[in-house]
Amino acid sequence: MLNNTFSQIAAHRSIRKYKDTPVDDEVILKIAEYAMNASSSGNMQCYSMIVTKDKKLRKELYPLHFNQEMVIEAPVLVTFCADFHRMRQWIEQNKAPLNFDNFMSFMIASIDATLVAQNFSLLAESLGLGICFMGTTLANAHLIGKALQCPDNVVPVVGFSLGYPDENPPVRKRLSLDGVMHFETYQDYSPSRIKEIYKEREELGMKRYREVPELKKMIEDNNVTSLAEVYTKLKYTRESHIGYSQNLLKYLEEQNFMHY
Template sequence: MEFNDVIHGHTSIREYEDREVSQEMLDQILEAGIRASSSGNMQSYSIIVTRDKELKKKLYTPHMEQSMVVDAPVLLTFCADFNRMRKWLELNDAPVHFDNFMSFMIGAIDATLAAQNVALAAENAGLGICYMGSTLANCDQIGERLNLPPNVVPVVGYSLGYPAEAPALRDRLPMSGLVHYEQYQDYSEEDIQAIYKERNEKGWQRYMSVPRLKEMIEELGLKNLAQVYTIAKYTKESHLEFSQTVLNYLEKQNFMKNDADSN
């Protein structure tokens, strides 16, 4: 495929053919991930490949019971990982730190860059993926099931396989609403109305075209897409709960040291 076709043709695939992804294919796309940019070339991430059906069943609940978790032939979980780096430092008589929030952020960015490289390589090879925000939201449960040691936290994950559906392209906000030149230019009310005009219309139509979603919207008395996002999909309460989950897990996984003698 042409690179621009891969970029502009992306859709989230939730239904997959009953067909395995060969190890050769998997190695090829994972190698693309390893070539991603990395802070200091530390490659402070690990990639966990899950094929085992029983393990995928155990991941089904923490991944919020999304069907592709068990239906896709492969799950990929990209983790911020300073466990490996810290062991290397210790073996070489170097200070052993990287156990703070900044270190987690470096690992999380590295993991995300690798994840997107793998996703592009996979789509270029005719595979489909669907990112799952549940990877970070329920990082503690997923980390437990994946047997993650200290200084390793799941950040990004997605299903992977051969598509059994061809969903329509989803709209994106216009470039004029996302790109700022030289400095950030804050938005007027008129700017916001223009930027979200198409999203308001197409997003609302999409939700109302699905019977179960339409029923939910009507039961909640929602009047627009903004209300759908904040009252039905991403509530303040759920985000506060997930935030605390992540912070607690970062503490447990040794990423929240702030003293001078951390080790």
């Protein structure tokens, strides 16, 4: 039953250090061509891929991606955008109703973009390339979109660094399958089941964060005692996510995606 695809996916890891080796355009184009076979709502393919190699532009994007070193060190950044700009021009040329300027359309396009991004990443890894998805793409979509000159109805939603790996980090453990799989209907969790599902994540996660001096200091300075607090007090605070939400919603309105 198992084949090479299973092994490849099982070996996935985020790569943050890259060799200076350039990635040929022919390789990128071939990956993109096959990645486009991803499922797409109505086969509309309402996404765009922006490949950024120019070092000056990557330096401009560097602070927008929270100063993550791979933005500079990787030879390529790939940004996947929810894009109804192209299709809206086509339907207008054909004198059809000028739809797709609402939040539902943004969600449809975002899913399309994410599906093709996952295909792209798997294909890249199959050729020996490494990637690291960056959540900062959505968090700073309003700034990244301006830097990438995205027109109306185009919003960056997911992106990653791309290049040949210069590190071999261990594969990170995931939650157990029985902790996320439900059959027939959603089966809610008891308190004891929650503890069981997250027990190993808690132990490994805290060990990992305490091995990084600056993170260990942050944990100690903020009296953090659990991985749950690492996520909610240090990494993904309520204040930061409300701020990102406000920026994104405002940007969606500016980009003509909030008619309702």
